[in-house]
Amino acid sequence: MGTYRAPVEDMNFLVDEVLDVEAVLGSLPDFADYGLGPELTTALLDEAAKLAGDELAPLRRVGDEHPATCADGVVTASPGFEDALNKLGEGGWIGISSDANYGGQGLPEIYNTVGTEMWNSANLALGLAPMLSSGAALAIHAHGTEAQKQTYLEKMHTGQWMGTMNLTESGAGSDLGVMKTRAVPEGDHYRITGQKIYITWGDHQATENIIHLVLAKLPDAPAGSRGISLFIVPKFLVNEDGSLGERNDVYPVSTEHKLGIHGSPTCVMAFGDNEGAIGYLLGEENNGLACMFTMMNEARLKVGVQGLSASEGALQKAVAYARERVQGGKPIIEHADVKRMLLVMRSLTEAMRALAYAEAITMDLAHRGPQEVRGEQQRRIDLMIPVIKGWLTEVGQEVASLGVQVHGGMGYIEETGAAQYLRDVRITPIYEGTNGIQAADLVARKLGRDGGATMEAVAAEIRATIAQLEASDDVRLAPLAAPLAAALAEQEHCTQLVLAALKEDASVAMGASFEYMMQTGYLFGGWQMARSALVAAGKLAAGSDNPFYEAKIATAAFYAEQILPRCAGHAGAVAGAAGQLQSFPLEWI
Structure with missing residues (x-):
């Protein structure tokens, strides 16, 4: 009943014909040497589509049926996931739009957005890993010292290391001002103690190091959210020559048992249960929330794309089933209400894609456009972020639910895989800010x-x-x-x-x-x-x-x-x- 194949014709159409990336971005200094246009877009999308369809998509059901587990402070990923993540890194996809001076590919954000859709349509649980890692690298790029950028970014952009963000604590929810995690100054670093929950891909063996970004409070910090600082806490400490040093005092306690995205190890993380985890200040003291929002805004856009991604996957499965399933002497796609549901699914999915891609161009202009337009474009993308995150994920639930309905009773049976899209997408209206x-x-x-x-x-x-x-x-x-x-x-x-x-x-x-x-x-x-x-x-x-x-x-x-x-x-x-x-x-x- 069909496997995921990226809708490259629609993607190419939007990037090159509707948005005209060559005309809008091609002459900008950051992109002038890349030869933006249909030839590059087609080559990139074709390769990404192969990776998504051939490598990631077959693991979607594997991760659902064989979730990530945690035992004795070690996370075991779902079968095949670690190899697939390595292939994403080796292909340059994780840092495709990141600064070329620090190991990224330097391409426009629109290509990262297209890739994000493909990875998450193929396998949302797996696609979370590069998405969050890219966001962590972005925060270091925006707020880190030059030494921090040199230490961490290239290996994060190439997928040799991965990153996480650690905000939420038990009992705190979205109210970060009451967090209990503490950071005590100690020479050129800090000792971090506390526990975080809901940490996406908080631990795994896919990469040799994991760079945690952790919100914590200093002993004399102002009350509430004004007193939060942000720290880089590596799983393994990094020596001056860039090699890995001793294991840091940060460990997974358990993996959450979730409604969906079973293949994503969503961890409870303990910092400093022994001598205290070593962390390094990112940005200024008591300004951590502003630094973290650099990452969160990026993540919110990508979570919106996850709503689109689940919709595309659910649509493809529903169309394949409706063409094959015969009832009343004809395929059910010919029944009026089934046709209605499929057209609702298709039109909403295409609308979501068009909006997300259009505003990826806005992000490119806000960050790399002429100086005189950056402020205006930044205000526009700021306005669009909550709409894209909110609307796309709400609609993504509807489309995935319709996909189950098209299957009828078989949609409610796990073996068809239709219900997984609905279970997986259900988290998207919740995380990264409800x-x-x-x-x-x-x-x-x-x-x-x-x-x-x-x-x-x-x-x-x-x-x-x-x-x-x-x-x-x-x-x-x-x-x-x-x-x-x-x-x-x-x-x-x-x-x-x-x-x-x-x-x-x-x-x-x-x-x-x-x-x-x-x-x-x-x-x-x-x-x-x-x-x-x-x-x-x-x-x-x-x-x-x-x-x-x-x-x-x-x-x-x-x-x-x-x-x-x-x-x-x-x-x-x-x-x-x-x-x-x-x-x-x-x-x-």
């Missing part, structure tokens, strides 16, 4: 800090796309304009409602925030689908007979007809956020 936190961040910080100016700039781009649809001679594009315009008008009205609530009663704004985030996600998805349809129509008008372009327009039209109307429902909930949500007595719940 989606409630993402919604609050979108409204209170990203929307509130500039009075909606960045959101209005995006709205202006959507209006320009609507104008293009209305002006087109292609009769297939006209039906896309009115639903997109209606959704935009509703979202702009809700933006003003939320901004007013922030000034008058912040609790109302917070009550509306999740619905507003979802409304915005559906709007942005529809906008990106419309952009793709415009490009596809242009290709057909130029003489192409590729059915892919016809399908792209039809899928965008389905999204406009069947998905964009969801915006109105969310708009109604935003408008009603001052009602029963506020007044309903807690004792009645």
